[in-house]
Amino acid sequence: MDLSGKAAIVTGSGRGLGLAYAEALAVAGASVVVNDVDATAAAAAVEKITAGGGRAVSVVAPVGETSTADALVDAAVENFGRLDVMVTNAGVLRDKVLWKMSDEDFDTVVDVHLRGTFTCARAAAVRMREQGTGGRLILVSSPAGQRGNFGQTNYAAAKAGIVAMARTWAMELARAGITANAIVPVAATEMTRTIPAFAPLIEEAERTGGPLPEWLRRDEGFGTAEDAAPLVVFLASDASSDVTGQAIGIGGDKLALWSHPQEKAAAYAGGGWDADSIAASWSTGPGAQPETYGIPAPRTPEAPR
Secondary structure (H helix, E strand, O other), X not given: OOOOOOEEEEOOOOOHHHHHHHHHHHHOOOEEEEEEOOHHHXXXXXXXXXXXXXXXXXXXXXXXXXXXXXXXXXXXXXXXXXXXXEEEOOOOOOOEOHHHOOHHXXXXXXXXXXXXXXXXXXXXXXXXXXXXOOEEEEEEXXXXXXXXXXXXXXXXXXXXXXXXXXXXXXXXXXXXXXXXXXXXXXXXXXXXXXXXXXXXXXXXXXXXXXXXXXXXHHHOOOEOHHHHHXXXXXXXXXXXOOOOOOEEEEEOOEEXXXXXXXXXXXXXXXXXXXXXXXXXXXXXXXXXXXXXXXXXXXXXXXXXX
């Protein structure tokens, strides 16, 4: 993919998945605005990109506020003359079960993930519409937003909302030639290290210096941050001009399309339903095959399937 002449913003790109996205975009030829709350990490990311022959500048600020979104777009325009790609990757975790989660825990995660995605995408859309040459909104979601996850009320709600925004913006921005997609990466990062099912596998790979197990990469679609970056490059390119409103998963050896929520089963009662008739028909009617919930734990090759 040749992204020469394009300018991109990647929020939360001082490390982890965000850094992998920024590096991959730069290698493909895009100029990149790096963003992070850690000035040292942001500077190191810019240095790494420029040392490899790419163009990059940094904006050190937390996403969420409109002022940060405007500063990011201004940095792209002032340094590179335009904006073509917005990748909303920044995120934090404040994991707790429902009865222990504070207002601050909830608000912090929603402000960064959901509001930060909204403000950054809005600022990008305004600029892209002014330019009149289209653009790309690439919003980072999570399996937790698709299936729920224990201890992640705030994170799962925000990530589900991000997919809903991608579907909405795909409609609103179509006439301007701007696509909006959500990506659902699964990778070994500091954030996934907090998930008990994945932590030992990540630590073992780091301890031995070897790759993640083949079964984990293929069967579970769990890989490195670098494994997820090519999807961002594809969605930033002209090759993806007809891809919009989608939730696309990537991880390890796996590339997947997540389905949109839809009615799975239905039943009808003339004149409507009362509680007793719902109870009588539920287990043999719409509720005969209830949906699963939660992210399944990794299943080793030895585990029964």
